[in-house]
Amino acid sequence: MKKDISIHWFRQDLRIDDNPSLNHLSIKGIPVLLIFILDEVNTDRPIGEASKIWLNRALIDLNQQVKGKIMFFKGNPIIIFRNLLSKFNVKNISWNRCYEVWRINRDNDLKKFLTDKVDDVKSFNGSLLWEPWEVLKKDKSPYKVFTPYYQKGCLESKPPRKPITKKIEFFNHNFADYSIENLKLDPKKKWSLNILKEWEFSKNSISKVVENFFEFGIKNYKEGRNFPIKKNVSRLAPYIRWGQVSPHFLWHKCDQYKKKVSEQNLKTFKSQLGWREFSYYLLFHFPKITKKNLHSKFDKFPWISNKKIFNSWSRGLTGYPIVDAGMRELYLTGYMHNRVRMIVGSFLVKNLLHHWKFGENWFWNCLFDADIASNSASWQWVAGTGADAAPYFRIFNPIIQGKKFDPKGKYTKKYIPELRKLHIKYLFNPWDCPEEILQRNGIKLGKNYPFPIVDLKLSREKALSALLTLKEKTKEL
DNA sequence: TTTTGAGTTGTTCGA
């Protein structure tokens, strides 16, 4: 006889705690079958290389948490569910929502397919503090500027739900042929083994990372988060992206630390969660942000595309030490400090005049926290093509930025060992250093560290004048 | 209804 079960479909909510879909199924009183589907059929863009590696490790750990009870599938969900309906007496199916267009469409189709076959089919909000369609201006149109969106739209509406975890009985499927190996996510390249080194995956270790941040890093978050060598940033982005840590949990954790941490620091950290919300908000209301300039007047911008230049940027060989340090951090660790992300982004788009989509694609493949919403929205922000964009004349100067935010050069030297001996005075502009000093420190520009790939002043002026050509007004969003 | 001021992350120039 077929068994009565409920099904929870894991997607970007790779956790048991504070999982609204699981909580919903817990009250049904029948065992919950856990499934994961790698859907490369419906997607318009497969997950990036680093994301594959992260997902693989996260799933292995999640499966351990539930004693190996997850069934892993690869393929088209609608076919997989049809198959499951033939094997079991499925009473309830639920999942937590995603917000990319292709997933929304796929899930809607699936829901239609399932409704007359299963009693209860529901989706929940497991990853956003505010649903994008619930936050609107007075005239019911969506916000396009962060501050009013966040201050007015979010903070003055109902507060995010508190994290809840319920006890659930998981169904033991006992099938041998639905193991995680079938997903073929297992990394083969040496690169993938190396970039995992600095990251934790077990539930306990992730908790420790969170605790550690709230006990130490967050205490000087507002100031310290700008300095890449300081330990004030949370580094939680990849965990949030894959749902190993819920934003709701972090939001309310801030409230628990009101006595220990100054309001300013808590507020700044919360607003970072707010930026993630804003990115998803934009993705939902303006789905084209993943591919096209939000402000289409930038379509006419005279971008260039040069493989050699792009490769120098991506491999950290531009000759601008702070840029190169960031790009190497990314390639070595699957992560880049936020301040440096802005510097390298500005450099690629404004100094090297490359379209943001090239940078976005590189980040997509290298970042553990690569998230279609944040990645697109942030690249558009830095490029000046997006919502709430930086003014076009805001072009980061990698020398000033280096001096300001890496004043002792520790971060830069960590990732550019060939400049380790160079005095801080010349660290961010080694080409200005007298030849004899370079020689004494073992540096031969053009040999073991590149000459600058572009002239800073000239490329800045070029970008500014190119931006001025966009003057004609085309109103579109 | 119209006006006004402000808006995550900057740089340069001239006083």
Place this chain on the structure above:
DNA sequence: GTCGAACAACTCAAA
């Protein structure tokens, strides 16, 4: 050395 102004155009919300 420090400081303020200028570098657009547009969205939003308060006055």
